Amino acid sequence: xxxxxxxxxxxxxxxxxxxxxxxxxxxxxxxxxxxxxxxxxxxxxxxxxxxxxxxxxxxxxxxxxxxxxxxxxxxxxxxxxxxxxxxxxxxxxxxxxxxxxxxxxxxxxxxxxxxxxxxxxxxxxxxxxxxxxxxxxxxxxxxxxxxxxxxxxxxxxxxxxxxxxxxxxxxxxxxxxxxxxxxxxxxxxxxxxxxxxxxxxxxxxxxxxxxxxxxxxxxxxxxxxxxxxxxxxxxxxxxxxxxxxxxxxxxxxxxxxxxxxxxxxxxxxxxxxxxxxxxxxxxxxxxxxxxxxxxxxxxxxxxxxxxxxxxxxxxxxxxxxxxxxxxxxxxxxxxxxxxxxxxxxxxxxxxxxxxxxxxxxxxxxxxxxxxxxxxxxxxxxxxxxxxxxxxxxxxxxxxxxxxxxxxxxxxxxxxxxxxxxxxxxxxxx
Numbered sequence: 495x496x497x498x499x500x501x502x503x504x505x506x507x508x509x510x511x512x513x514x515x516x517x518x519x520x521x522x523x524x525x526x527x528x529x530x531x532x533x534x535x536x537x538x539x540x541x542x543x544x545x546x547x548x549x550x551x552x553x554x555x556x557x558x559x560x561x562x563x564x565x566x567x568x569x570x571x572x573x574x575x576x577x578x579x580x581x582x583x584x585x586x587x588x589x590x591x592x593x594x595x596x597x598x599x600x601x602x603x604x605x606x607x608x609x610x611x612x613x614x615x616x617x618x619x620x621x622x623x624x625x626x627x628x629x630x631x632x633x634x635x636x637x638x639x640x641x642x643x644x645x646x647x648x649x650x651x652x653x654x655x656x657x658x659x660x661x662x663x664x665x666x667x668x669x670x671x672x673x674x675x676x677x678x679x680x681x682x683x684x685x686x687x688x689x690x691x692x693x694x695x696x697x698x699x700x701x702x703x704x705x706x707x708x709x710x711x712x713x714x715x716x717x718x719x720x721x722x723x724x725x726x727x728x729x730x731x732x733x734x735x736x737x738x739x740x741x742x743x744x745x746x747x748x749x750x751x752x753x754x755x756x757x758x759x760x761x762x763x764x765x766x767x768x769x770x771x772x773x774x775x776x777x778x779x780x781x782x783x784x785x786x787x788x789x790x791x792x793x794x795x796x797x798x799x800x801x802x803x804x805x806x807x808x809x810x811x812x813x814x815x816x817x818x819x820x821x822x823x824x825x826x827x828x829x830x831x832x833x834x835x836x837x838x839x840x841x842x843x844x845x846x847x848x849x850x851x852x853x854x855x856x857x858x859x860x861x862x863x864x865x866x867x868x869x870x871x872x873x874x875x876x877x878x879x880x881x882x883x884x885x886x887x888x889x890x891x892x893x894x895x896x897x898x899x900x901x902x903x904x905x906x907x908x909x910x911x912x913x914x915x916x917x918x919x920x921x922x923x
Contacts, residue, residue, distance in 0.1 A: 499582040502711035503591060509702025510594035514541055514601055516695030520750065521605050523688025524799050526681060528880025529609045530688075530890045536604035536616060540597045543617065544624055548596045553589050555629035556596075562640035565633050582710050591706060592632070599628055599655045605799035606663035607670050609681075610877055613885040615870045619860060623662060627856045631658050631849055646845035647816050647828050647838070649718065650707035652762025653849045656809025661853040663801035669861045672796030674874045681798075686746050693750035697726060700757045704764040717824060718764035721772035722757065728776030729756025736784050751804060755783045758808035763816035766828050771819035778815060782807045810846045817842035 518537035522530045554569035569575050572589070580588040600620035607616070634641040635648045648654055675681070683689060704722045708715035733752030734744045759779030760772055767775070786803035797803070817839035820830035829835040864870065876884045883889060 495579050495584065496582040496710070499710040499712075500584065500587065502715065503583050503587055503706060503709065506702035506706025507587070507591045507594055509699045510591070510598070510706060511541075511699075513594075513696055513699035513703065514538070514598045516692050516699055517598060517601055518692070519688050520692025520696060520754070521608065521689075521799055523685040523690070523692060524683045524747070525608055526880070527684040527891055528882055530684060530882065531888055532613065532881035532885050533604070533608045535613065535886060536608065537601040539613075539617060540601040540620060543621055544597050544600060545593055547621055547624055548593045549589070552596055552624050552629045553592065555625065556632040557589075557592065557637045560633065560637075562643065563634070564630050564639075565637055588709070591709075592636075595651060595655060595703075596624055596628055596632075599651075599659050600624055600662075602656070602659040602801060602805055603663045603666060605801040606667040606797045608798045609881065610673050610871045611666075611670050612869060612872055613881070615864060615868050618864055618868070619666075622860050622864070623857065626860060627662065627853055628654075628658065631852065634848075635845070641845050641848065644845070645838070645841050647766060647820060647842065648762045648813065648845070649765040649816075650704045650761045652758070652809045652813040652816065653845050656758050656761065656805040657813065657846055657849050658853045660802050660804075660806025660809060661850045662857040663797065664795075664806065665854050665857040666861060667795060667797045667802075669858065669865075670871050672794065673798070674877055676796045677794065683747060686750075689750045690746055693753045697722075697753055697757060700726075700761075704761060708765055714765045714825070717769075720769050721760050721764045721767060724769055725760030725772040725776035725779070726753045726756025728773045729753070729759065729780045732777050732780040733784060736780070751783075751787070751800070752780065755779060755804050755808045758805055759812035759815070762809070762813045763819060766816060766820040766825040766830075768819075768821050768824045771821065771832075775812065775815050775819060779808055779811045782811055810850075813846050814839060814842050 514537050518534040521537060522534040525533045550571055553572075553575070554567050555565045558565035558568040560566040575585050575589050577584045577586060579585070600623050603620070603623070604616065632654050633639045635646060635654050636642070646653070673681070701719055701722050705715040705719040708718055730749060730752045733748055733755070737744045737748045756776045756779060759775055763772070763775060783803050786807050787800050790797060790800060790803055816830065818831045820828045820835075820838060821833050822829040823833075828838070830838045861870065872881065872884065
């Protein structure tokens, strides 16, 4: 083992963990003020139960020796996961690093169902999804499964994280259904600076996401780090030009979204491509996501925060373009179309379609089984008052000088009555 590699991976793990609170701010700023705490909690809660289920079961299913489809239970409960070497770092540190990926991936799904999904149903869903969907897909690509054997390239999670989560988000948005006022009333972001802060912190954390996936402090990490700078920078430039030419104004929400799209696009390719190719991918990746956002607003699909356009199309575009731009001169191994290996494009496309099919089908089954045991969405009357009060007994913003403590009447809420008890508090909450 190498102490420099260990030090870098400790930092990278912390950076990726930061991305989940960053996602909370990004998503939270884009919803209405009555739902901001609930939206942020949908990200924050993954830091707890998902991390635990990953350590107890998910990591073993993803990375323990098994077959082409799933890992065994050899590492269940972290049995055999200790200070022994995993490459140049301790096995336990590799587990923790991968755990931060498992945490943020289901949190991404929440963007499609905010402002109407019951919190307890969402929590049950992400726990089942991490075990039943994320862990198997991670095994296919990173754990020695059949997609790895097939030669699919996914440096840091284009298919495993983004296509996987976005497909689940699409299915969840359809199954849960649209918000009651969707298409009739404007549902504007309540705090755009929150969204911009979240996007900035996501970019910061993404350096650990991509460069940390090299699993060492070597040249590949430096390449992935540089590409993580250049691709989203280019997407931001192209997106801004689209905004200016189309509407005459460069929007802040557009800028924040562009950064995320550029990061998603470069993720599967970060350690395989040259910096100039990262610039090209950032520019090309802006096109499908930008116009998909415009088109989605004209449909009946209530993908509230456009997870499909940003993460689904961005991840799929990045995965396929990896097959175009992968360069053995920079990666030391994989090559793509431009480097004389056109078959890699087909392999990449096949991996995207396989992940999409499995994630979509498994997510649908999970949600339908959950619906037999509990309602998935809140009632219309509770949706009207907002999910912060009704699901968490709190408000993000209160009127007056004193702090306000808001508690839900559990019985009333169970019957769909938007009724709360408001009591003055002598001090801070």
